[in-house]
Amino acid sequence: MPKEYLKKFYEKNRVERIEELVLNKCITKEDAVLLKDSLQLPAEVADHMIENQIATYELPLGVALNFFIDQKEYVVPMAIEEPSVIAAASSAAKIIKQAGGFQTTIQNRRMIGQVALKDIPDLTYAQETVMKHQLAILQKANEAHPSIVKRGGGAKEIVVRPIAADQALETPSFLVIHLHIETLEAMGANIIDTMVEAIKPYLEELTNGTALMGILSNYATECLATASCQIPISLLKKGNYSGKKCVTESLRLVNLLL
Secondary structure (H helix, E strand, C coil), rough: CCCCCCCHHHHHCCCHHHHHHHHHHCCHHHHHHHHHHHHCCHHHEEEEEECCCCCCCCCCCCEEEEEEEECCEEEEEEEEECCCHHHHHHHHHHHHHHHCCCCEECCCCCCEEEEEEECCCCCHHHHHHHHHHHHHHHHHHHHCCCHHHCCCCEEEEEEEECCEEECCCCCEEEEEEEEEEECCCCCCHHHHHHHHHHHHHHHHHHHHCEEEEEEEECCCCCEEEEECCCCHHHHHHHHHEEEHHHHHHHHHHHHHHC
């Protein structure tokens, strides 16, 4: 089992908590300096960051403790105004840690960029043409961001999704090209946007259509992570309630609410 640390964390004052995090190597000394100074966003900076800026606002920043994930200890930063959420998360994580903690898996690490094309004369022909030129499209995408390719990532696959016109809704037809990209450790927004912008002119040439947009998608079905844990009923004991009783009463309450 991992060592116990950060005991009675909630009883310490703010500066003591920061020092405790440094002592346990959860944050660096440089991080501690920034936290102690509590840097605020200057009004002139905020005004240049967004349109129609009228104010800034703050949320308390805390840390949830006891998270044991893939055999490693973590403290999880949370900026939140809701009372008891951090305490509840820390309490649940402590129980799960006693049961061996969380285990995580990543099935794939591919993000998706989308290019939407409109005004295509022949949707079926355009779809077939794009697939015939898949290798050339991938090559153009990777040439736009060679550094990720050198590290083993880059554009790997093309998926074509035709969207037929809907006369009732008066919407035109579209051809949406999904560019699947391995971004490795990067979140990949800049990589993806650069690549889809690079292939837009070529896709317009292949399909005789007009690119409506090329952008990172939130459709992240190829980049899924799973976290799981198993908790023995005995660890759910609370006060005079046995673990089994806690489970029984919880299920009864859920059924009542449903």
